[in-house]
Amino acid sequence: MLSAIELILFLSYTTLIFFVKQYYLLGVIFSINIILMFIFRVNFKKGVLFIIKLLPFIIFTAILNIVLGDINLGILIGLRLILVCNITYIYSEIQTIRNLQIAIEKILMPLRIFKINSKDISIIVGISVAFIPIVKKEIENLKCSLISKGFEINFKNVITRSNCILMPLIIGIIKKTAEIEQSIISKGYISL
Numbered sequence: 559m560l561s562a563i564e565l566i567l568f569l570s571y572t573t574l575i576f577f578v579k580q581y582y583l584l585g586v587i588f589s590i591n592i593i594l595m596f597i598f599r600v601n602f603k604k605g606v607l608f609i610i611k612l613l614p615f616i617i618f619t620a621i622l623n624i625v626l627g628d629i630n631l632g633i634l635i636g637l638r639l640i641l642v643c644n645i646t647y648i649y650s651e652i653q654t655i656r657n658l659q660i661a662i663e664k665i666l667m668p669l670r671i672f673k674i675n676s677k678d679i680s681i682i683v684g685i686s687v688a689f690i691p692i693v694k695k696e697i698e699n700l701k702c703s704l705i706s707k708g709f710e711i712n713f714k715n716v717i718t719r720s721n722c723i724l725m726p727l728i729i730g731i732i733k734k735t736a737e738i739e740q741s742i743i744s745k746g747y748i749s750l
Contacts, residue, residue, distance in 0.1 A: 559664060561653070561657040561658070561660050561661040561664070562660070562661040562664040562665050564649075564653065564657075564661065565653075565658065565661035565662070565665065566665065568645070568649045571645060572642050572645055572646070575587060575638050575641050575642055575645070576638055576642070578638070579634065581634075581637075584634075584637050584638070584641065587641050588641060588644075591641060591644045591645055591648065594645070594648050595648055598648060598651065598652045600647070600648050600651045600652070601651075604647075605644060605647050605648070608643065608644075608647045609640060609643050609644060609647070612639075612643050615639075616636055616639045616640060616643070617636065619635060619636065619639060620632045620633065620635055620636030620639075623635045623636075655684050655687050655688050656684070658680075658683065658684065658687065659680040659681065659683065659684040660680070662676070662679060662680040662683050663676045663677055663679075663680040664676075666679055666680070681742075685738065685742075689734075689738070692731075692734050693731060696727060696730045696731055696734065697727065699730070700723065700726055700727055700730065703726070704722065704723070709722065
């Protein structure tokens with residue numbers, strides 16, 4: 559039950575961030591995030607690196623809001639995204655995939671009235687979250703393979719020769735998916 563409460567608090571907190579319009583309140587939320595990092599002993603350096611990796615997306619979104627709206631809106635959106643990415647990193651560090659599955663299963667329990675199995679939904683979410691590092695590893699393996707074959711990885715080559723990248727990536731992901739499916743069947747989660 560605790561994991562369900564944590565998930566509800568996390569979702570409420572991240573939603574609340576997008577409704578904040580004052581800069582000083584965003585500063586207060588930033589302080590709360592820093593305090594949470596110390597309370598849960600989350601690695602500060604890795605948290606900063608996580609946000610730096612997402613910075614191009616955040617800057618692009620902020621610039622897009624500046625162009626379509628005004629400068630104040632763009633800055634607010636950028637700051638909100640940084641805070642949401644930070645709290646998401648904190649939550650991902652303190653929560654395991656299994657606890658996330660349990661939380662989703664408990665939250666969706668009322669859907670049993672409509673004959674929707676909350677356990678199946680929680681398993682799907684757990685597999686989806688667990689699959690992210692697998693895709694990342696496949697991309698890294700493909701990148702190393704292409705570099706060793708003399709393929710220069712730049713924007714032009716990625717666009718013009720996308721078949722050299724997409725086909726091996728899709729085939730690798732399909733193989734991993736088949737392995738996961740076999741392990742799920744062998745553990746008795748689903749039957750044929």
